[in-house]
Amino acid sequence: MKVAVFSTKPHDREYFDAAGSDHEFRYFENRLRAETAGLAKGCQAACVFVNDEVDRDTIRELAAGGVGLIALRCAGFNNVDLAAAADHGVRVMRVPEYSPHAVAEYCLALLLAANRHIHRAYSRVRDGNFELKGLLGFDLHGKTIGVIGTGRIGLIFCKLLSGFGVRVLASDPYPNEAAVAAGASYVPLEQLLAESHVITLHCPLTPATHHLIDDEALSRCRDGVLLVNTSRGGLVDTAAVIRSLKSGKIGGLALDVYEEESGIFFENLSDVVIDDDRLMRLMTFPNVLVTSHQAFFTAEALSNITSVTLDNLDAYERGETDLATEVRS
Ligand code: NAI
Numbered sequence: 001m002k003v004a005v006f007s008t009k010p011h012d013r014e015y016f017d018a019a020g021s022d023h024e025f026r027y028f029e030n031r032l033r034a035e036t037a038g039l040a041k042g043c044q045a046a047c048v049f050v051n052d053e054v055d056r057d058t059i060r061e062l063a064a065g066g067v068g069l070i071a072l073r074c075a076g077f078n079n080v081d082l083a084a085a086a087d088h089g090v091r092v093m094r095v096p097e098y099s100p101h102a103v104a105e106y107c108l109a110l111l112l113a114a115n116r117h118i119h120r121a122y123s124r125v126r127d128g129n130f131e132l133k134g135l136l137g138f139d140l141h142g143k144t145i146g147v148i149g150t151g152r153i154g155l156i157f158c159k160l161l162s163g164f165g166v167r168v169l170a171s172d173p174y175p176n177e178a179a180v181a182a183g184a185s186y187v188p189l190e191q192l193l194a195e196s197h198v199i200t201l202h203c204p205l206t207p208a209t210h211h212l213i214d215d216e217a218l219s220r221c222r223d224g225v226l227l228v229n230t231s232r233g234g235l236v237d238t239a240a241v242i243r244s245l246k247s248g249k250i251g252g253l254a255l256d257v258y259e260e261e262s263g264i265f266f267e268n269l270s271d272v273v274i275d276d277d278r279l280m281r282l283m284t285f286p287n288v289l290v291t292s293h294q295a296f297f298t299a300e301a302l303s304n305i306t307s308v309t310l311d312n313l314d315a316y317e318r319g320e321t322d323l324a325t326e327v328r329s
Contacts, residue, residue, distance in 0.1 A: 001023050001024070001043075001044045001045060001313060001316075001317050002023070002024045002026065002042060002043040002044055002045075003023050003024065003025050003026065003043055003044070003045045003046070003047050003071070003313060004026050004028060004039055004040035004043040004045070004046045004047065004067070005025050005026065005027045005028065005047040006028050006030060006031060006032035006036070006039075006040075006046060006047065006048050006049070006052050007028075007029070007030070007031050007032065007048065007049040007051065007052055007266070008027040008028055008029055009029075009266065011302060012027070012049075012073070013025075013027055015302050015303065015305070015306040016306055016309075016310075018306075019306050019307065019310055021310050021313070023310070023313055025047075026039075026040075026043060031051060031052050031053065031262070031263065032046060032048050032052035032053065032054060032058060033052070033053045033058060034053075034055070034057035034058045034060075034061055037058045037061030037062050037065065038061060038065060040062055040065050040066075040067050041065035041066065042065065042066060043065070043066065043067055044066060044067065044068055044069065044316075044317075045067060045068070045069040045070070045071050045313055045316065046062055046067045046069070046070050046071070047071045047072075047073060047309060047313075048070060048071070048072055048073065048079075048080075049072070049073050049074055050074050050076060050079065050293065051079070051261065051262040051263070051265065051266065051293075052079060053079060053262070054070060054079055054080040054081065054085075055081050055084070056081050056084035059081060059084045059085055059088050059090055060084070060088060062088075062090065063088035063089070063090050067090060068089065068090055068091060068316070069090065069091050069092075069093065069312075069313070069316045070085060070090060070091070070092045070093070071093050071094075071309050071312050071313055071316075072092070072093065072094040072095065073095060073305050073309055074094065074095060074098075074296070074305070075094060075095060075096055075097065075098065076094075076204060076205065076232055077092065077094050077327050078204065078205040078206070078232060078234070080092055080327075082327060082328060082329035083329040085329070086328065086329050091316060091326060092326065092327045092328070093312040093315075093316065093323065093325045093326050093327070094312075094325055094327055095304065095305050095308040095309060095312075095325065096324070096325060097152050097304075098296070098301045098304035098305045098308065099296065099298055099300050099301035099304055100152035100153045100155075100156050101156055101298075101300075102295065102296055102297070102298040102300065102301040103153045103230055103295040103296060104153050104154075104156035104157040104160055105160065106230060106256065106294070106295035107153075107157055107200055107202075107228055107230040107256075107295065108157065108160050108161075110228055110230065110254040110256060110289060110291070110295075111198060111200065111226070111228050111254060112140075113254065113289055114226060114228070114252045114253070114254035114287070114289045115137045115138060115140070115198075115226055115252060116135070116137040117134065117135040117136075117137065117286075117287075119289050120134065120135060120286060121135055134286065138197070140164045140165075140166055140198075141164060141165040141166065142165060142166070143166050143167070143197040143198065144166065144167045144168075144169060144195050144196045144197050144198075145161060145166050145167070145168050145169070145196060145197070145198045145199075145200070146168075146169045146170075146171070146192040146193065146195070146196030146198065146199040146200070147168060147169070147170045147171070147179075147184060147200055147202060148170075148171050148172070148189070148192065148199065148200070148201050148202060148203055148212070149171075149172055149201065149202035149203030149204070149231065150170045150172045150175070150176045150179040150184065150202070151172070151176070151202065151203075153202045153230075153231075154170070154172070154176075154179070154202035154203075155176055155178055155179050155182065157200065157202060158170065158179045158182040158183065158184045159182045161182075161183070162182060162183055167185075168182075168183055168184040168185065169184070169185055169186075169187050169191065169192045169195060169196055170184040170185065170186050170187070170192070171186065171187065171188070171189045171192045172186070172203070189217075190220060193217055193220040193221050194220050194221070194222070195222070196221070196222065196225065197222060197224075197225065197226065198225070198226045198227075198228065199213075199221070199225060199226070199227050199228070200227075200228040200229075200230070201213070201227075201228070201229045201230070201231045201235050201236070202230070202231055203231060203235070204231070204232065205231070205232035205233075205234045205235055209234075209235055210234050210235070211234070211235070211236070211237040211240075212235045212236075213227065213229075213235060213236045213237060213240070213241070214237040214240045215237070215240040215243065215244075218240055218241070218244045218249055218250065219249075221249065221250075223248065223249060223251070224248070224249075224250075224251030224252075225249070225250055225251060226250075226251055226252040226253075226254070227241070227250055227252070227253050227254070228253075228254045228255075229254070229255050229256065229257055230256040230257065230295040231257060232257055233255070233257040233258040233259035233260070233261050234259045236255070236259065237259075238258065238259055238260070238278045238279075238282065239278065241253060241282075242278065242281055242282060245282075245285050245287070245288065250287075251287060252287045252288075252289075253282075253285070253287065253288045253289070254288075254289045254290075255282075255288070255289070255290050255291070256290075256291045256292075256293055256294060256295045257293055258279060258282075258290065260276055260278065260279065261292075261293060264276060264279065265292040265293045266292060266293065308325065311325075312325055
Protein backbone atom coordinates (compact mmCIF):
# COMPACT_ATOMS: atom_id res chain seq x y z
CA MET A 1 0.00 0.00 0.00
CA LYS A 2 1.26 3.52 -0.75
CA VAL A 3 1.38 5.70 2.35
CA ALA A 4 1.99 9.47 2.38
CA VAL A 5 3.79 10.31 5.61
CA PHE A 6 3.32 13.98 6.54
CA SER A 7 5.36 16.08 9.01
CA THR A 8 8.19 13.59 8.59
CA LYS A 9 11.21 14.10 10.84
CA PRO A 10 14.44 12.08 10.55
CA HIS A 11 13.41 9.86 13.48
CA ASP A 12 10.10 8.93 11.79
CA ARG A 13 11.92 7.84 8.67
CA GLU A 14 14.55 5.96 10.65
CA TYR A 15 11.99 3.96 12.65
CA PHE A 16 9.65 3.23 9.70
CA ASP A 17 12.51 2.18 7.41
CA ALA A 18 14.05 -0.03 10.10
CA ALA A 19 10.72 -1.82 10.61
CA GLY A 20 11.06 -3.32 7.11
CA SER A 21 7.39 -3.23 6.14
CA ASP A 22 5.98 -4.02 2.68
CA HIS A 23 4.24 -0.66 2.47
CA GLU A 24 5.69 2.01 0.20
CA PHE A 25 6.25 5.12 2.29
CA ARG A 26 6.37 8.54 0.62
CA TYR A 27 7.92 10.89 3.14
CA PHE A 28 7.00 14.57 3.16
CA GLU A 29 8.40 17.13 5.58
CA ASN A 30 5.33 19.27 4.89
CA ARG A 31 2.58 19.49 7.45
CA LEU A 32 -0.69 18.15 6.11
CA ARG A 33 -3.14 20.95 5.31
CA ALA A 34 -5.68 21.41 2.53
CA GLU A 35 -2.89 23.04 0.46
CA THR A 36 -0.53 20.06 0.83
CA ALA A 37 -3.09 17.22 0.74
CA GLY A 38 -2.47 16.80 -3.01
CA LEU A 39 0.93 15.29 -2.18
CA ALA A 40 -0.96 12.15 -1.09
CA LYS A 41 -2.58 11.69 -4.51
CA GLY A 42 -2.34 8.05 -5.50
CA CYS A 43 -1.71 6.90 -1.92
CA GLN A 44 -4.22 4.77 -0.01
CA ALA A 45 -3.26 6.15 3.40
CA ALA A 46 -2.06 9.41 4.91
CA CYS A 47 0.05 9.07 8.04
CA VAL A 48 -0.09 12.21 10.21
CA PHE A 49 1.07 13.69 13.52
CA VAL A 50 -0.16 16.10 16.19
CA ASN A 51 0.09 19.39 14.28
CA ASP A 52 -1.25 18.27 10.92
CA GLU A 53 -4.49 20.08 10.10
CA VAL A 54 -6.88 17.32 9.17
CA ASP A 55 -9.96 19.48 8.73
CA ARG A 56 -12.89 19.08 6.32
CA ASP A 57 -11.13 20.72 3.35
CA THR A 58 -8.04 18.56 3.88
CA ILE A 59 -10.09 15.39 4.13
CA ARG A 60 -12.01 16.24 0.96
CA GLU A 61 -8.70 16.66 -0.92
CA LEU A 62 -7.28 13.45 0.54
CA ALA A 63 -10.38 11.44 -0.37
CA ALA A 64 -10.39 12.90 -3.89
CA GLY A 65 -6.80 11.69 -4.28
CA GLY A 66 -7.68 8.13 -3.24
CA VAL A 67 -6.83 8.15 0.49
CA GLY A 68 -9.13 5.90 2.53
CA LEU A 69 -7.21 5.85 5.82
CA ILE A 70 -5.79 8.52 8.07
CA ALA A 71 -3.25 6.81 10.32
CA LEU A 72 -2.31 9.01 13.27
CA ARG A 73 1.16 8.51 14.75
CA CYS A 74 -0.18 9.75 18.10
CA ALA A 75 -2.90 9.22 20.68
CA GLY A 76 -4.74 12.58 20.56
CA PHE A 77 -7.06 13.08 17.56
CA ASN A 78 -8.29 16.61 18.32
CA ASN A 79 -6.79 17.78 14.99
CA VAL A 80 -9.00 15.48 12.89
CA ASP A 81 -12.54 16.36 11.79
CA LEU A 82 -14.05 12.94 12.44
CA ALA A 83 -17.47 13.90 11.06
CA ALA A 84 -15.85 14.99 7.77
CA ALA A 85 -13.87 11.73 7.65
CA ALA A 86 -17.11 9.74 8.09
CA ASP A 87 -18.83 11.82 5.39
CA HIS A 88 -16.03 10.99 2.92
CA GLY A 89 -15.77 7.33 3.95
CA VAL A 90 -12.24 7.85 5.28
CA ARG A 91 -11.29 5.71 8.28
CA VAL A 92 -9.19 7.13 11.12
CA MET A 93 -6.85 5.07 13.28
CA ARG A 94 -4.49 6.13 16.03
CA VAL A 95 -1.92 4.82 18.49
CA PRO A 96 -3.92 4.93 21.71
CA GLU A 97 -1.08 4.03 24.03
CA TYR A 98 2.53 4.13 22.93
CA SER A 99 4.22 5.06 26.15
CA PRO A 100 2.20 6.68 28.88
CA HIS A 101 5.38 6.31 30.96
CA ALA A 102 7.27 8.61 28.58
CA VAL A 103 4.76 11.43 29.09
CA ALA A 104 4.22 10.92 32.84
CA GLU A 105 7.98 10.81 33.51
CA TYR A 106 8.53 13.91 31.41
CA CYS A 107 5.75 15.71 33.26
CA LEU A 108 7.50 14.98 36.55
CA ALA A 109 10.78 16.22 35.07
CA LEU A 110 9.12 19.49 34.00
CA LEU A 111 7.45 19.93 37.39
CA LEU A 112 10.73 19.47 39.27
CA ALA A 113 12.70 21.61 36.82
CA ALA A 114 10.21 24.49 36.98
CA ASN A 115 9.91 24.36 40.77
CA ARG A 116 13.68 24.28 41.35
CA HIS A 117 14.55 26.51 38.35
CA ILE A 118 16.90 23.95 36.84
CA HIS A 119 16.54 25.60 33.41
CA ARG A 120 17.84 28.92 34.79
CA ALA A 121 20.57 27.28 36.87
CA TYR A 122 21.84 25.44 33.79
CA SER A 123 22.32 28.61 31.76
CA ARG A 124 23.59 30.59 34.74
CA VAL A 125 26.52 28.35 35.66
CA ARG A 126 27.54 28.03 32.01
CA ASP A 127 27.84 31.82 32.04
CA GLY A 128 29.98 31.78 35.18
CA ASN A 129 27.14 32.97 37.43
CA PHE A 130 27.01 30.77 40.54
CA GLU A 131 24.55 32.93 42.48
CA LEU A 132 21.40 31.32 43.99
CA LYS A 133 19.21 34.45 43.96
CA GLY A 134 15.97 33.75 42.08
CA LEU A 135 16.34 29.96 42.26
CA LEU A 136 14.29 29.39 45.43
CA GLY A 137 11.84 26.47 45.15
CA PHE A 138 9.62 24.62 47.61
CA ASP A 139 9.61 21.09 49.05
CA LEU A 140 7.06 18.94 47.26
CA HIS A 141 6.80 16.87 50.44
CA GLY A 142 3.63 17.81 52.30
CA LYS A 143 2.15 19.73 49.36
CA THR A 144 -1.05 19.06 47.40
CA ILE A 145 -0.81 18.08 43.74
CA GLY A 146 -3.90 18.30 41.53
CA VAL A 147 -4.11 15.84 38.64
CA ILE A 148 -6.78 16.66 36.04
CA GLY A 149 -7.45 13.52 34.00
CA THR A 150 -6.48 10.14 35.42
CA GLY A 151 -6.46 7.96 32.29
CA ARG A 152 -3.32 6.15 31.20
CA ILE A 153 -0.87 9.03 31.68
CA GLY A 154 -2.52 10.65 34.71
CA LEU A 155 -2.62 7.30 36.51
CA ILE A 156 1.10 6.66 35.97
CA PHE A 157 1.82 10.20 37.10
CA CYS A 158 -0.15 9.53 40.34
CA LYS A 159 1.94 6.38 40.88
CA LEU A 160 5.19 8.28 40.30
CA LEU A 161 4.15 10.76 42.98
CA SER A 162 3.85 8.04 45.60
CA GLY A 163 7.46 8.49 46.74
CA PHE A 164 7.18 12.24 47.34
CA GLY A 165 4.94 12.32 50.42
CA VAL A 166 2.38 14.54 48.70
CA ARG A 167 -1.41 14.67 48.89
CA VAL A 168 -2.87 13.93 45.45
CA LEU A 169 -6.25 15.35 44.41
CA ALA A 170 -7.77 14.10 41.18
CA SER A 171 -10.54 15.25 38.86
CA ASP A 172 -11.99 13.07 36.11
CA PRO A 173 -15.58 12.39 35.01
CA TYR A 174 -14.65 8.69 35.10
CA PRO A 175 -12.81 8.06 38.37
CA ASN A 176 -10.19 5.34 38.18
CA GLU A 177 -9.94 2.86 41.07
CA ALA A 178 -6.27 2.32 40.30
CA ALA A 179 -5.63 6.02 40.93
CA VAL A 180 -7.37 5.78 44.29
CA ALA A 181 -5.22 2.72 45.07
CA ALA A 182 -2.19 4.87 44.16
CA GLY A 183 -3.24 7.40 46.80
CA ALA A 184 -5.32 9.93 44.84
CA SER A 185 -8.60 11.34 46.17
CA TYR A 186 -11.26 12.41 43.67
CA VAL A 187 -12.70 15.84 44.42
CA PRO A 188 -14.72 18.39 42.42
CA LEU A 189 -12.58 20.46 40.05
CA GLU A 190 -13.24 23.64 42.08
CA GLN A 191 -11.76 22.00 45.19
CA LEU A 192 -8.75 20.72 43.26
CA LEU A 193 -8.12 24.20 41.88
CA ALA A 194 -8.51 25.83 45.29
CA GLU A 195 -6.27 23.44 47.27
CA SER A 196 -3.48 22.38 44.90
CA HIS A 197 0.03 23.84 45.05
CA VAL A 198 0.75 22.17 41.71
CA ILE A 199 -1.79 21.43 38.97
CA THR A 200 -1.04 19.11 36.06
CA LEU A 201 -3.25 18.44 33.02
CA HIS A 202 -3.76 14.96 31.56
CA CYS A 203 -7.20 15.16 29.97
CA PRO A 204 -7.80 15.24 26.21
CA LEU A 205 -8.60 18.42 24.29
CA THR A 206 -12.29 18.42 23.38
CA PRO A 207 -14.83 21.24 22.97
CA ALA A 208 -15.68 20.68 26.67
CA THR A 209 -12.08 20.98 27.87
CA HIS A 210 -10.98 23.83 25.58
CA HIS A 211 -9.56 26.60 27.82
CA LEU A 212 -10.29 24.52 30.93
CA ILE A 213 -7.68 26.74 32.55
CA ASP A 214 -8.98 30.26 31.95
CA ASP A 215 -9.24 33.46 34.00
CA GLU A 216 -12.11 32.04 36.04
CA ALA A 217 -10.30 28.76 36.85
CA LEU A 218 -7.11 30.64 37.69
CA SER A 219 -8.98 32.99 40.03
CA ARG A 220 -9.91 29.92 42.12
CA CYS A 221 -6.28 28.76 42.41
CA ARG A 222 -3.85 29.30 45.25
CA ASP A 223 -1.57 32.29 44.88
CA GLY A 224 1.72 31.08 43.42
CA VAL A 225 0.29 27.88 41.92
CA LEU A 226 2.63 25.88 39.67
CA LEU A 227 0.86 24.78 36.47
CA VAL A 228 2.15 21.99 34.22
CA ASN A 229 0.66 21.10 30.82
CA THR A 230 1.94 18.09 28.89
CA SER A 231 -1.43 17.29 27.32
CA ARG A 232 -2.68 19.68 24.64
CA GLY A 233 -2.10 23.43 24.36
CA GLY A 234 -5.77 24.29 23.87
CA LEU A 235 -6.56 23.23 27.45
CA VAL A 236 -4.94 26.46 28.61
CA ASP A 237 -6.02 30.01 27.71
CA THR A 238 -2.58 31.48 27.05
CA ALA A 239 -3.74 35.10 27.38
CA ALA A 240 -5.21 34.26 30.80
CA VAL A 241 -2.01 32.59 32.06
CA ILE A 242 0.02 35.60 30.91
CA ARG A 243 -2.29 37.84 32.96
CA SER A 244 -1.88 35.50 35.97
CA LEU A 245 1.89 35.39 35.57
CA LYS A 246 2.00 39.19 35.53
CA SER A 247 -0.15 39.40 38.68
CA GLY A 248 1.84 36.68 40.47
CA LYS A 249 -1.20 34.38 40.75
CA ILE A 250 0.79 31.76 38.83
CA GLY A 251 4.14 31.16 40.53
CA GLY A 252 5.51 28.81 37.89
CA LEU A 253 4.47 27.48 34.50
CA ALA A 254 5.83 24.49 32.62
CA LEU A 255 4.43 23.83 29.16
CA ASP A 256 5.30 21.10 26.69
CA VAL A 257 2.35 22.09 24.52
CA TYR A 258 0.99 25.43 23.39
CA GLU A 259 -2.32 26.26 21.75
CA GLU A 260 -0.70 27.91 18.71
CA GLU A 261 2.24 25.48 18.49
CA SER A 262 1.38 24.30 14.99
CA GLY A 263 4.04 25.51 12.54
CA ILE A 264 6.39 26.50 15.39
CA PHE A 265 7.04 23.44 17.56
CA PHE A 266 9.26 20.76 15.98
CA GLU A 267 10.84 23.40 13.67
CA ASN A 268 14.19 25.20 13.85
CA LEU A 269 13.18 28.87 13.71
CA SER A 270 16.40 30.25 15.17
CA ASP A 271 17.11 32.27 12.02
CA VAL A 272 13.70 33.85 11.58
CA VAL A 273 11.53 36.39 13.37
CA ILE A 274 8.87 34.42 15.23
CA ASP A 275 5.50 36.00 14.60
CA ASP A 276 3.75 34.85 17.77
CA ASP A 277 3.66 37.61 20.36
CA ARG A 278 2.00 35.47 23.04
CA LEU A 279 4.59 32.73 22.90
CA MET A 280 7.38 35.30 22.86
CA ARG A 281 5.84 37.09 25.87
CA LEU A 282 5.49 33.78 27.72
CA MET A 283 9.16 33.02 27.23
CA THR A 284 10.24 36.32 28.79
CA PHE A 285 9.03 35.24 32.25
CA PRO A 286 11.82 33.79 34.39
CA ASN A 287 9.38 31.32 35.98
CA VAL A 288 8.15 29.86 32.68
CA LEU A 289 9.66 26.76 31.13
CA VAL A 290 8.52 25.87 27.60
CA THR A 291 9.56 22.76 25.68
CA SER A 292 8.57 21.77 22.18
CA HIS A 293 6.07 18.90 22.57
CA GLN A 294 8.73 16.37 23.45
CA ALA A 295 7.07 14.47 26.31
CA PHE A 296 6.42 11.49 24.02
CA PHE A 297 9.97 11.45 22.66
CA THR A 298 11.61 8.26 23.95
CA ALA A 299 13.04 5.32 22.02
CA GLU A 300 10.37 3.04 23.48
CA ALA A 301 7.56 5.38 22.42
CA LEU A 302 8.90 5.72 18.85
CA SER A 303 9.17 1.93 18.57
CA ASN A 304 5.59 1.47 19.75
CA ILE A 305 4.27 4.26 17.52
CA THR A 306 5.91 2.58 14.53
CA SER A 307 4.67 -0.93 15.27
CA VAL A 308 1.08 0.08 16.08
CA THR A 309 0.93 2.34 12.99
CA LEU A 310 2.18 -0.52 10.80
CA ASP A 311 -0.41 -2.84 12.39
CA ASN A 312 -3.09 -0.23 11.60
CA LEU A 313 -1.98 -0.02 7.96
CA ASP A 314 -1.93 -3.84 7.69
CA ALA A 315 -5.38 -4.18 9.26
CA TYR A 316 -6.81 -1.54 6.93
CA GLU A 317 -5.30 -3.27 3.89
CA ARG A 318 -6.82 -6.58 5.00
CA GLY A 319 -10.21 -4.86 5.36
CA GLU A 320 -10.49 -5.53 9.09
CA THR A 321 -13.09 -3.59 11.01
CA ASP A 322 -14.00 -2.92 14.66
CA LEU A 323 -10.41 -2.24 15.63
CA ALA A 324 -9.60 -0.88 19.09
CA THR A 325 -7.35 1.70 17.45
CA GLU A 326 -10.10 3.15 15.22
CA VAL A 327 -11.69 6.48 16.12
CA ARG A 328 -15.14 7.53 14.99
CA SER A 329 -17.23 10.68 15.38
P1 NAI B 1 -6.64 8.71 28.28
O1 NAI B 1 -7.76 8.73 27.31
O2 NAI B 1 -6.13 7.40 28.77
O3 NAI B 1 -7.04 9.56 29.58
C1 NAI B 1 -7.67 10.80 29.51
C2 NAI B 1 -8.49 10.95 30.79
O4 NAI B 1 -9.01 12.29 30.81
C3 NAI B 1 -9.69 10.00 30.86
O5 NAI B 1 -9.69 9.30 32.09
C4 NAI B 1 -10.89 10.92 30.74
O6 NAI B 1 -12.03 10.46 31.48
C5 NAI B 1 -10.32 12.19 31.35
N1 NAI B 1 -11.09 13.39 31.07
C6 NAI B 1 -11.87 13.69 29.99
N2 NAI B 1 -12.43 14.89 30.15
C7 NAI B 1 -12.02 15.37 31.36
C8 NAI B 1 -12.27 16.56 32.10
N3 NAI B 1 -13.09 17.52 31.62
N4 NAI B 1 -11.68 16.71 33.30
C9 NAI B 1 -10.87 15.76 33.81
N5 NAI B 1 -10.59 14.60 33.15
C10 NAI B 1 -11.16 14.41 31.95
O7 NAI B 1 -5.49 9.58 27.62
P2 NAI B 1 -3.92 9.54 27.97
O8 NAI B 1 -3.25 8.49 27.16
O9 NAI B 1 -3.75 9.53 29.44
O10 NAI B 1 -3.46 10.93 27.36
C11 NAI B 1 -3.92 12.16 27.92
C12 NAI B 1 -3.59 13.27 26.95
O11 NAI B 1 -2.17 13.45 26.91
C13 NAI B 1 -3.95 12.97 25.48
O12 NAI B 1 -5.28 13.36 25.22
C14 NAI B 1 -2.98 13.77 24.70
O13 NAI B 1 -3.61 15.00 24.35
C15 NAI B 1 -1.84 14.04 25.66
N6 NAI B 1 -0.56 13.52 25.20
C16 NAI B 1 0.52 14.39 25.11
C17 NAI B 1 1.76 13.92 24.67
C18 NAI B 1 2.97 14.81 24.58
O14 NAI B 1 3.99 14.42 23.95
N7 NAI B 1 2.99 15.99 25.19
C19 NAI B 1 1.91 12.52 24.24
C20 NAI B 1 0.74 11.70 24.44
C21 NAI B 1 -0.45 12.19 24.87
